[in-house]
Each structure stands twice: as structure tokens, then as C-alpha cells.
Amino acid sequence: MNKLKTEYLFFRQQEHNMKVLLITNLFYALVLPVVEIFVGAYVMRNTSDPTMVAFYQLAMYLGIVTTSFVNGFLLRYYNVKTLYSAGILVSGLSMFAMMTIKSLGMVELGIAGFFMGAASGFFWTNRYLLALNNTNDDNRNYFFGLESFFFSITSIGVPLVIGAFLSLMNGKEFWGIVFDINMSYQAVTLGVVFITLIACSVLWKGNFKNPQE
Template sequence: MEKLTNEFRVFRSQPHNMQVLLGVNMLYALVLPVVEVFVGAYIMRNTNDPAMVALYQLAMYVGIILTSVCNGVLLKFVKVNILYTIGILLSAVSMVVMMSLSSLDLLQLCIAGCAMGAASGFFWTNRYLLSLNVTEDDNRNYYFGLESFAFTIANIVVPLGVGALIAGLSGHQILGITFDVNLSYRVVTIITLCIAIIACYVLSFGRFENPHQKGFLYIKFHTLWYKMLSLAGLKGLVQGFLVTAPAILILKLVGNEGSLGVIQGVSGAITAILVYVLGRVTKPKHRTIVFGAGLTIFLVGSVVNGIMFSATGVVIFVLCKVIFQPLHDLAYFPIMMRVIDVVSKIEKRNEYAYILSHEFGLFIGRASGLILFIVLAFWVSEDFALKYALVIVALIQMLSLPLSKHIIKECNRLDA
């Protein structure tokens, strides 16, 4: 108990806005697993086509880019915390709308994907901007360690809870209403919307400022930023697969959605504690070590899945994915924000210009990865795509390690 009290004191010693933002993000952590895992599972259940899940994801990433540009314009007139609130609420509302559709054809799927992307665009770009402004390089390991801890715990609890709720409601009659799987999904989205509203209320306690300089659209950047965009592209290459692949693989080779929670919960608890401890004790100089560990774990999981392509292989892959994601983010986001700190000072530009540009870098990687999956699924086979696309992108992503080391070295040189 004394250790927990001490950790709470550490949290309370952080700047007020940082505490508020962490509180909001920890609440939103309860929403994100529903978006990431169960939306993909819902589409897979209703279309029985992994390529349709990938197309939905591609439409979502297009929506992110479009709203990221709109967000830059709106920042001239609207407070950043209001735009962040819109992103949180839209993500929940978009799920409600999608799951109220009686059928999912290609057009509806693309519209739903763009709508969810619009929500994500407002959410992630404003989250990056707020995180950049409420943290400094010295406390970003702690910030992202605690945030990753919350997201990892949520990735255990939420899938277990949602899987149990769907299994418990399906086939039962309550208050004269007979619940099937799809209606059970809709109950989940309503609960998700309520949590999103609470998160927005917590956000109102913060005192956040918009960027001072209003220009945000640029084509030419410092050489260091182009290197950061390459790193973003490598991150994006895998990111699309992390949203779609686990749900598709589990439904195809393991079983129903309830299995999602059981599998992720095995390694999630240990990972959550590990990431929090790393966030507390590591310094900026340790980021490449954490980064390399995450990349290696993901590569191992992808190779095992490709070789075995069985329920056991999927379990090992998802375990590796659960460990990889928070380790990767713990190192990646502080590196990104450090580069923005350095380059924005040199070029004297609005920080949002780099956040928007970063979204384009992520989009190129995400689109490339998803197109690779779709091409392999249509031109070879779905099984081939599920086996080997992950291995291909995991191998390519290993280039991130030497690139990140070079970027950190350049940051230190330019900021000396």
C-alpha cells in the first residue's frame, strides 16, 4: 500500500494539465479496445471477408487524413480541448451508427470507415498536440509509461468484459427483448458512449492553449523531420495490421470474440507493470533499447504465426503483439516529440504543422501495409496474406531501430 501511495504522490507532483490529460486518456483507454478489436470482429462476423476488414481500415485512415487537415483550420477558431472532446465523442457515436446498420456492403463499410477515421483524426492529432504541450523530454517516459500501463490494462479488462457481456446476452431475453450477437454489440457501443462522455467531463478541468502560430500546411521541412517521417511510415506499416489481424486470425483459427480477452489477458498484466516501471526508471538515453526490444518481440510473433498458422501460433502472435505495442509506443512517441521540439525551434513553426505532417507519414505506411494485405488476399489467397504479410512488414519495420538511433543522435547534436 505504501508503494501505491508513493506512486500516487509521483502522479500528483506532475503539472496540473498533465494530470488531467492522463486522466482523460486513461478513461478513453476503456473505449479504444472496442474500436480496435471488436469493430474488426463485428465486420468480420457480418461479411466473413478479411479483405473487407482491411478495406474498412483503409477508409478509416483516409478519414483520419481529411479531418487532420480540417482540424488544423479549426484550431484557428476553436479551443484544442473542444476539438479533442469532439474526437472522443465521435469515436463512440460512429460505432453506434455503424452497428445500427442492418447490412454492411462495400459502400456502407467505406462510409463507416471514413466516419470512424474522422473521429480518430480529431482524437489523435489533438492528443499529440496536448501531450506535446503538457510534457517535457524529461517526463515523457513517465507520461507514456503510465498511459501505456492504462491502455494495456484496458486491453485485458475490456475484451474480457465485452466478450463475457456478448456471450451472456446473446440468445437471452431481457425485458421482452431477445438479444442476438449484433444487438449485444450495440449494447457495448452504448456503454462505450457513456464512458466517452465521462472522459469529456474530466477534460473540462484542464487549462489548455492553442498553438500561437496559425500556419500549419508546409511541404518543405528540415532534413531531420524527413527522417522522422520515414520512421512514422515504418510504424504505420505495422499499425494497420495490429488493428485488423488479431481479430481476423482469432475468429478464423481460434474461436469467438471471448477468446480475444482470454488470450490478451495472459501477457497483458505483466506487460502493463513492466511498461509502467520502465516509464518510471528509464531515461531518454534508454529509448532505443526499449524500442529494439519491442521490434524484436513483434518479429518473433509474426514469424511463429507464419510458420505454425494454427490456434497455438495465433496465441503466441497475440501475446507478442500485446507486449510489443506498449514497448514500441513508450519509446516512439517521446522520440517523435523530441524531434518536434528541436525542429520547430529551428524552423520557428507551429507544432501542429509537424503533427499533421506526421499523420501523412503514418498514412503512407498504413496504406502500404493494408494494400499489401489486400493484394495478397485477392491475388494469392487469404491464408497466404494472413501468414506472410505480417512477416514481411515485421522484417521491414526492423529498419526502425538504426533509424531511431540516428534520429536521436541528430536531435542531440542540433540541440547542443
């Protein structure tokens, strides 16, 4: 407990923007495993076609490349935390929209995949930009070390929790509603949207500036 207290006190001593960014990334670390694992599993379950999964992944990579390319131009007109928030929010909203569509075809998967990739592109591009601009040589290793710890723990814990949730909820009845596997996935995505809203609200407490050209 003394070590945890020491770590907490050390964290409190850091710059305000760095603390805001770390807390934001901690919340989003809860979302990433859902994006990386369960969306592909959902597509496979509802299409039973590996080709559809591959097409979804291709659209997603296209979205990543596109937004990573245009992000630099958008920074001339929008604050970096606006673009970062867009990446966080769109990931949750596009996931929820895809899981509420009754029939997944090539068009639906292409659009959903592109927007999911666009969200990832905005997130990662602006994450690295904010991290570099709001850390220095004295605390950069601490920032990336603590962030990597968050991502490592959640990449293990979140899939276990969600997998158990999906198994337990399938076929259960609550308030007269029988949950099938798709409704369980939708419940997970509602939780994801809620977490992304919290992450964005935390991010907006920071005073982040765009890089000077």
C-alpha cells in the same frame, strides 16, 4: 499499498492540465480496444466478406489521413480540446450508428469507416499536441510511462471482458427481450458512448491553449 499511495501522492503533485489529460486518456483507453478489435469483427460477422472489412479499413485510413491533414487548419479557429473532444465523441457515436444499421453495404461501411478514421485522426493528432505542450523534461517520461501502462492493461483486459460479455449475453432474455449477438454489440457500444462522454467531461476541466504560430 504503500507503493500505491506513494504513486498516488506523486500524481497529485503534477500540473493540473497534465492530470486532466492523463485521466481523459485513461477513460479513452477503455474504448480503443473496442474500436481496434470488435468493430472489424462486427463487420465480418454481419457481411461474411473479407472484402467488406478491407473496404471499411481503407475508408478508416482515409479518414485518419484527412483529419490529420486538416487538423492544423482547424486549430486556427477552434480550441485544441474541442477538436480532441470531437475525436473522442465521434468514435463512439459513429460506432453506435454503424451497429444500429440493419444492412451494411458499401456506402454505409464507407461513411462509418471514414468517420471512425476521422475520430482517430483528431484523437491522436491532438493527443500528442496536448501531451507535448503540457509536459516538460522533468515529467514527460512519467506521463508517457503511466499512459502506456494504462493502454497496455486495457488492451489485454477489455477484449477479455467484452468477449466474455458477448458470449454470456447471446441468447439470454432480459425484461422480455432476447439478446442476439448484434444486440449484445449494441449494448457494448452504448457503454462506449457513455465512457466517451465521461472522458470529454473530464477533458473540459483542463485549461488547454492552442500552440502559438
